[in-house]
Amino acid sequence: MATIAVENYLKHVLLLSEGGADLVPMGALASALAVVPGTATTMVKALADEGLLEHLPRQGVRLTAEGRRVALNVLRKHRLVETFLVHVLKMDWSRVHEEAEQLEHAISDEVLDRLDALLGHPQSDPHGDPIPSAHGKLSSQVYATLATCVADRPLRIVRVTEQSAEFLQFAEQNGLLPGAALRVSDRNLPAGLVTVRRATGRSLALSLVAAGKILVEPER
Amino acid sequence: MATIAVENYLKHVLLLSEGGADLVPMGALASALAVVPGTATTMVKALADEGLLEHLPRQGVRLTAEGRRVALNVLRKHRLVETFLVHVLKMDWSRVHEEAEQLEHAISDEVLDRLDALLGHPQSDPHGDPIPSAHGKLSSQVYATLATCVADRPLRIVRVTEQSAEFLQFAEQNGLLPGAALRVSDRNLPAGLVTVRRATGRSLALSLVAAGKILVEPER
DNA sequence: AGATTTATTTTGACTAATCAAAATAGACGC
DNA sequence: GCGTCTATTTTGATTAGTCAAAATAAATCT
Numbered sequence: 300m301a302t303i304a305v306e307n308y309l310k311h312v313l314l315l316s317e318g319g320a321d322l323v324p325m326g327a328l329a330s331a332l333a334v335v336p337g338t339a340t341t342m343v344k345a346l347a348d349e350g351l352l353e354h355l356p357r358q359g360v361r362l363t364a365e366g367r368r369v370a371l372n373v374l375r376k377h378r379l380v381e382t383f384l385v386h387v388l389k390m391d392w393s394r395v396h397e398e399a400e401q402l403e404h405a406i407s408d409e410v411l412d413r414l415d416a417l418l419g420h421p422q423s424d425p426h427g428d429p430i431p432s433a434h435g436k437l438s439s440q441v442y443a444t445l446a447t448c449v450a451d452r453p454l455r456i457v458r459v460t461e462q463s464a465e466f467l468q469f470a471e472q473n474g475l476l477p478g479a480a481l482r483v484s485d486r487n488l489p490a491g492l493v494t495v496r497r498a499t500g501r502s503l504a505l506s507l508v509a510a511g512k513i514l515v516e517p518e519r
Numbered sequence: 520m521a522t523i524a525v526e527n528y529l530k531h532v533l534l535l536s537e538g539g540a541d542l543v544p545m546g547a548l549a550s551a552l553a554v555v556p557g558t559a560t561t562m563v564k565a566l567a568d569e570g571l572l573e574h575l576p577r578q579g580v581r582l583t584a585e586g587r588r589v590a591l592n593v594l595r596k597h598r599l600v601e602t603f604l605v606h607v608l609k610m611d612w613s614r615v616h617e618e619a620e621q622l623e624h625a626i627s628d629e630v631l632d633r634l635d636a637l638l639g640h641p642q643s644d645p646h647g648d649p650i651p652s653a654h655g656k657l658s659s660q661v662y663a664t665l666a667t668c669v670a671d672r673p674l675r676i677v678r679v680t681e682q683s684a685e686f687l688q689f690a691e692q693n694g695l696l697p698g699a700a701l702r703v704s705d706r707n708l709p710a711g712l713v714t715v716r717r718a719t720g721r722s723l724a725l726s727l728v729a730a731g732k733i734l735v736e737p738e739r
Numbered sequence: 740a741g742a743t744t745t746a747t748t749t750t751g752a753c754t755a756a757t758c759a760a761a762a763t764a765g766a767c768g769c
Numbered sequence: 770g771c772g773t774c775t776a777t778t779t780t781g782a783t784t785a786g787t788c789a790a791a792a793t794a795a796a797t798c799t
Binding site for chain 2: 387389390402405407
């Protein structure tokens with residue numbers, strides 16, 4: 300059985316390789332896991348021996364089929380737990396990530412399935428992140444962000460790709476939740492500012508960095 | 520923050536001292552935790568240094584006020600999780616214990632409280648075991664049953680929670696009346712059988728369902 | 740009381756996961 | 770092409786929790 304540390308390594312390799320990158324560099328993995336690089340190297344070699352990932356020295360790592368299976372299962376637990384915490388226990392959007400970080404390693408596959416059924420087999424969590432299916436499919440649609448999309452077109456937020464409580468709280472207070480309707484009214488690259496207008500008519504300025512964390516799709 | 524191992528040690532000291540015993544002997548603790556006695560000794564000395572329990576060498580251990588607080592919190596998590604799994608996720612009651620064994624170490628106090636509210640502040644879990652209150656009171660109004668109590672300890676029947684004539688007749692014929700002294704000599708969960716030995720020396724087998732209807736308290 | 744049995748503690752060793760700091764390999768610039 | 774910089778790997782130590790087996794203390798039985 301995979302330990303908590305093993306599950307975390309695999310999960311983070313999966314998350315870091317989501318942006319299309321084939322190989323995840325050691326440095327990125329180490330800092331995602333908040334360990335020093337040497338620790339990541341040691342652990343990665345052990346996981347490679349177990350056949351859970353492939354290690355190309357000085358280049359990076361990628362998941363094997365088996366490692367990916369485990370990582371997807373953990374991610375599925377994480378995102379279903381988040382959904383449960385928000386929809387059933389009515390917890391604050393911004394706080395469920397930390398909680399799920401623990402619970403993802405403690406729930407059995409049976410509880411996972413029952414939770415999934417209870418929630419009506421949702422396909423995305425409260426942040427809009429896709430929930431891997433029971434049989435390991437992860438919908439990987441590529442979305443535009445508020446920083447990159449076409450201006451002055453009606454949009455709908457599909458996903459907020461940031462886990463920090465501060466950011467999520469800010470987003471919530473300003474109605475920047477998955478499902479919200481809005482449009483980009485101005486984009487000032489030199490100043491690094493994006494101005495959006497919500498469906499309610501209210502305007503709001505965001506930094507380019509923040510805007511890049513909010514994924515959108517064309518409305519209708 | 521207490522580790523999983525620490526939480527387990529404290530929880531088991533609490534459970535083992537519930538039968539009235541002031542000091543929990545090392546051997547009992549070690550076997551409850553499925554570790555060799557030497558391991559328990561080592562760990563117990565560390566916990567004593569942390570002020571979580573008191574260790575009287577060659578005699579046993581007892582919880583300090585702080586240790587008891589932690590142990591009650593873990594037990595509360597365990598029993599509320601069991602209640603949730605049975606009542607909300609409709610899991611089989613025989614399987615929820617293992618599950619709760621993991622989850623009790625992963626849920627935060629906030630989730631705990633919300634779970635408690637969702638379930639309507641129950642005071643006993645599906646096994647009839649009392650759920651410690653949020654502020655550390657363990658109700659003694661709620662009794663264990665022949666299905667849930669510790670084996671091989673002297674018990675006294677306090678109540679038989681069944682109205683049907685057949686059952687009460689059966690109970691009467693076998694001396695299973697309030698006040699009767701007995702102990703559980705064997706419990707075979709897979710077979711769903713509980714064997715009790717009366718003070719008179721006579722043995723008797725009961726179904727788990729029947730045993731769950733007979734509330735008992737530790738003798739003396 | 741003296742011998743034996745049983746429970747507990749001690750000692751030494753091991754595993755998983757980690758850090759700090761030194762060594763090394765590649766990439767990059769001029 | 771050679772030195773510099775940066776990312777990665779190595780090496781040596783540390784911590785939490787564990788086991789096996791020897792040592793010791795206490796209880797029990799003639």
